[in-house]
Amino acid sequence: MEKTQEIALTQMRKSVQKLGSSIEKYGDSTLLRFLIARSMDPEKAAKMFVQWQKWRASFVPNGFISDFxxxxxxxxxxxxxxxxxxxxxxxxxxxxxxxxxxxxxxxxxxxxxxxxxxxxxxxxxxxxxxxxxxxxxxxxxxxxxxxxxxxxxxxxxxxxxxxxxxxxxxxxxxxxxxxxxxxxxxxxxxxxxxxxxxxxxxxxxxxxxxxxxxxxxxxxxxxxxxxxxxxxxxxxxxxxxxx
Structure with missing residues (x-):
């Protein structure tokens, strides 16, 4: 991983925590997707990540959508x-x-x-x-x-x-x-x-x-x-x- 990516990931983790959310279950590869989607801006990526977590918890509470x-x-x-x-x-x-x-x-x-x-x-x-x-x-x-x-x-x-x-x-x-x-x-x-x-x-x-x-x-x-x-x-x- 490039040094700039490591720095951005560190900053994103801090921003996610400031927004009152947790990243314990997620590795660098997951977080990096959000960073790339937000042009490597840690704060914007953190906001997107937290919004995704909230959406997932409310829309897919069981972790998956069944065939039924x-x-x-x-x-x-x-x-x-x-x-x-x-x-x-x-x-x-x-x-x-x-x-x-x-x-x-x-x-x-x-x-x-x-x-x-x-x-x-x-x-x-x-x-x-x-x-x-x-x-x-x-x-x-x-x-x-x-x-x-x-x-x-x-x-x-x-x-x-x-x-x-x-x-x-x-x-x-x-x-x-x-x-x-x-x-x-x-x-x-x-x-x-x-x-x-x-x-x-x-x-x-x-x-x-x-x-x-x-x-x-x-x-x-x-x-x-x-x-x-x-x-x-x-x-x-x-x-x-x-x-």
């Missing part, structure tokens, strides 16, 4: 969780044609947390280190206007940015139809610069080749140029996490 709590969202089998990419990132696939705007926004928000928590946890090798990331694939193949959910997309990105800092390695958007360009332009307005830089709209052969190479053929489903089968999120059983 989001059963309506799981019914459409629109989320798939593949094995790790060649860089060790779990790959989460969203088939937008199977999604419809939710009438229950609280359940949808819980679903977002359920997806992100389970995807990230699938990369743990026994225990969480704190710097695990994920690759997302948003497949817009065969979507129609009834599948468009700008509010849902914005909610997903806002949760990522506020509560899962530096968890997103890359988001690939595939098969974007022309009518969706204006929707994406509106959604992009809510993205922080660091998030926007991680979004890749795959639109030509070169970009497709790079996409397949980054994810890895072994892990990528056949319909996207790989050799794997699609694995529905609810069919993935995670190994117990070590204390």
């Amino acid at each position: 709590e989001v059963k309506d969202e799981l019914e459409n089998r629109k989320i798939f969780l593949q094995d790790l990419s060649k860089d060790g990132y779990p790959v989460m696939i969203i088939k937008a044609s199977k999604h419809f705007p939710s009438k229950d926004q609280l359940q949808f928000k819980k679903f977002v947390v359920h997806i992100l928590d389970k995807t990230i946890a699938s990369s743990f090798r026994g225990r969480e280190i704190g710097n695990e990331k994920l690759i997302g694939i948003l497949d817009l193949q065969q979507i129609s206007y009834k599948n468009v959910d700008a509010r849902g997309l914005i909610t997903g990105f806002q949760f990522l940015q506020a509560y899962y800092p530096e968890r997103l390695a890359k988001l690939f958007i595939l098969n974007m139809p022309r009518f969706f360009v204006s929707v994406w332009r509106m959604v992009s307005y809510f993205l922080e610069k660091a998030t926007a830089e991680k979004v890749v709209i795959v639109s030509n052969e070169d970009e497709t080749r790079d996409f397949i190479k980054e994810v890895g053929e072994e892990n990528l489903p056949e319909e996207y140029g790989g050799r794997a089968k699609l694995v529905p999120l609810q069919d993935v059983v995670l190994a117990p996490i070590e204390d």
Whole structure:
């Protein structure tokens, strides 16, 4: 770790304690994500970290969102969780044609947390280190206007940015139809610069080749140029996490 990072971490720990919170359970890798998300500003990172702790305690009091709590969202089998990419990132696939705007926004928000928590946890090798990331694939193949959910997309990105800092390695958007360009332009307005830089709209052969190479053929489903089968999120059983 660089000296400047060590100094920033020390200052962040002091700032967290001044805000009346504890960092005993969290290692440097977790704290560093918040620092990076706040341009290495210890006070801003500490504030973000404490806000995250309070949100987590109130919104996810049991430490996880169960399948039962989001059963309506799981019914459409629109989320798939593949094995790790060649860089060790779990790959989460969203088939937008199977999604419809939710009438229950609280359940949808819980679903977002359920997806992100389970995807990230699938990369743990026994225990969480704190710097695990994920690759997302948003497949817009065969979507129609009834599948468009700008509010849902914005909610997903806002949760990522506020509560899962530096968890997103890359988001690939595939098969974007022309009518969706204006929707994406509106959604992009809510993205922080660091998030926007991680979004890749795959639109030509070169970009497709790079996409397949980054994810890895072994892990990528056949319909996207790989050799794997699609694995529905609810069919993935995670190994117990070590204390």
